Amino acid sequence: MTWDASLLWQFDILVLLMMVICAVxxxxxxxxxxxxxxxxxxxxxxxxxxxxxxAVDVAFTEAAVGAAISTVIFLGTAxxxxxxxxKDRPGEQGIKQLTIVIAVICAVMMLxxxxxxxxxxxxxxxxxxxxxxxxxxxxYHETATPNVVTAVLADYRSYDTMxxxxxxxxxxxxxxxxxRRTSHKHRKVLHLRPKREGRDTxxxxxxxxxxxxxxxxxLYVLCHGHYSPGGGFQGGVIFGxxxxxxxxxxxxxxxxxxxxxxxxxxxxxxxxxxxxGIGAACLGLGWNFLGYAALADLLGVSEKMARSHGIxxxxxxxxxxxxxxxxxxxxxxxxxxxxxxxx
Amino acid sequence: MILDILVILAMxxxxxFFVATTVGIIRxxxxxxxxxxxxxxxxxxTTLFLGGAILFLLRDFGxxxxxxxxxxxxxxxxxxxxxxxxxxAIIDAGxxxxxxxxxxxxxxxxxxxxxxSMDNGFYPEDLKG
Numbered sequence: 503m504t505w506d507a508s509l510l511w512q513f514d515i516l517v518l519l520m521m522v523i524c525a526v527x528x529x530x531x532x533x534x535x536x537x538x539x540x541x542x543x544x545x546x547x548x549x550x551x552x553x554x555x556x557a558v559d560v561a562f563t564e565a566a567v568g569a570a571i572s573t574v575i576f577l578g579t580a581x582x583x584x585x586x587x588x589k590d591r592p593g594e595q596g597i598k599q600l601t602i603v604i605a606v607i608c609a610v611m612m613l614x615x616x617x618x619x620x621x622x623x624x625x626x627x628x629x630x631x632x633x634x635x636x637x638x639x640x641x642y643h644e645t646a647t648p649n650v651v652t653a654v655l656a657d658y659r660s661y662d663t664m665x666x667x668x669x670x671x672x673x674x675x676x677x678x679x680x681x682r683r684t685s686h687k688h689r690k691v692l693h694l695r696p697k698r699e700g701r702d703t704x705x706x707x708x709x710x711x712x713x714x715x716x717x718x719x720x721l722y723v724l725c726h727g728h729y730s731p732g733g734g735f736q737g738g739v740i741f742g743x744x745x746x747x748x749x750x751x752x753x754x755x756x757x758x759x760x761x762x763x764x765x766x767x768x769x770x771x772x773x774x775x776x777x778x779g780i781g782a783a784c785l786g787l788g789w790n791f792l793g794y795a796a797l798a799d800l801l802g803v804s805e806k807m808a809r810s811h812g813i814x815x816x817x818x819x820x821x822x823x824x825x826x827x828x829x830x831x832x833x834x835x836x837x838x839x840x841x842x843x844x845x
Numbered sequence: 846m847i848l849d850i851l852v853i854l855a856m857x858x859x860x861x862f863f864v865a866t867t868v869g870i871i872r873x874x875x876x877x878x879x880x881x882x883x884x885x886x887x888x889x890x891t892t893l894f895l896g897g898a899i900l901f902l903l904r905d906f907g908x909x910x911x912x913x914x915x916x917x918x919x920x921x922x923x924x925x926x927x928x929x930x931x932x933x934a935i936i937d938a939g940x941x942x943x944x945x946x947x948x949x950x951x952x953x954x955x956x957x958x959x960x961x962s963m964d965n966g967f968y969p970e971d972l973k974g
Contacts, residue, residue: 708930712923 510554517554521547534583538576545569555622558731559651566739571828574746578836645809647728655733656813656820660792664777667734667820671774674827681839702751709751716744724821728810734820738773741821742828754837766830773823777816784812792816848904852897859893862886875947876939884932888924895921 524544528537545568552561620627641653655663724737749757781792789796794812795805803811869882899917902910 704930704933708926711926715923 513554514551517547517550521551534580535577538573538580541576542569542573545572559649559733562731562736563739566736566743571739571743571746574743574750575831575835578832581836582838644806645813646806647810647813649728649730651731652727652733652813652817656816657794657809660781660816663816663820664774664781664792667774667777667823670827671770671823674770674830677831677834681834683839705751709747713744713747716747717741720744720821720825724817725814727817728813734817735824737817738821738824739828742825742832745829746832749832749836754833758833761829763830763833766826766833769822769826770830773819773821773826776819776822780812780815780819848900852901855893855897855900859890859897862890862893866890876944877936877946880932880935880939884929888928891924891928892921895924 521544524540524547528540528544531537531540545564549561549565549569552558552564620629624630637654637658638650641650641658642648645653645657647653647657720737720740722737723732723740724734727733727737745757745761748760780794780797784793784796785791787796787800792812794809796808797812798805798808801808801811863886866882866886869886870879873879873882895917899914899921902914902917
């Protein structure tokens, strides 16, 4: 079946309209918690758009990262912050108006630039003419990976992906440097934290039945990235989400006893090191950095299969890093940095 | 043929429950009943919708459709556990923060409008904190 995007243009307009409404609502709402939820809705709407454009890998990532984990991390953070809109402060009004003017100027410039962009899925556009056909034709023969997205992500563009993993790692590091501190005498003020000892039976029962399924699904997503949408980022986020669910349904201590901060940090660095280590191994065997074909002799398979296995190995590295980073971010943000007590 | 009718029936019932959910969220007077409407209606209508989709897939029976139907069944299972649990958690949190709830008697006595009909004083147990 060929896919004609113009079939569902009403759907596009509806979703875009709802996205604009969500964006405006998120800015207009006073409560940070409500804003976080609305941002999550916005992410889900983008997922719909991307699924409609047949970019299922991107939609999957957005659903896992943008809609699920980010919302939870926002919620964990928002309990420490209260946003008060102070009216009639002389300096602030001017800055707000200046911001609006700058935003409008940028929007006009960008909207103006969209006229030069090629039509959606235009076969004559430079992007579809130059490199994409080569990837689509060659990817399966060169890497034995049916999912072209994975082949491009982890083989042809593996430098890019490696430094994405490094960026994720750096994010966890920065949050840790900024927030992490030893526990202190003064109790944190947790306005929004209910005391719910002994009343979590339903939540715990549900968590017990869902978390194992979630973790198996995460491993499936990670390993099946060659054949279907998925891969290291999505699998890692789902695996990390299972620990966050544990922390939400029991408490932070319970989750941290299962997956200690020390282990989390080792995983954070270990995933990136695994990725870079595979690249370095290829370099050592006389090929380019991250030229997985070098591993053919070592693994005893053809060069084609070696590239496939190399993709899997770096995806595992990405998955470990992303999983640990998500857990680390949640631990630090939800507990305010002392890892004592939190959402 | 019978399968077709079943699919249409499931989809229509699901749609009906979705409409009921929407009406409930808009029309119900307080937090608890709104969340109740959202939780109950959403779970049942999503189940019905996906059930209809599974039946529709199984019209041309084969390994492929069976696999897809199995995946949809897993989604149904997941929603069936997760959605009521989330509803429970939201309502429990609202209860602990003493979100006011609606009572009829106060509304009859009150002359100051809807805000006054929210009871904030009476709870069966004294909560910690």
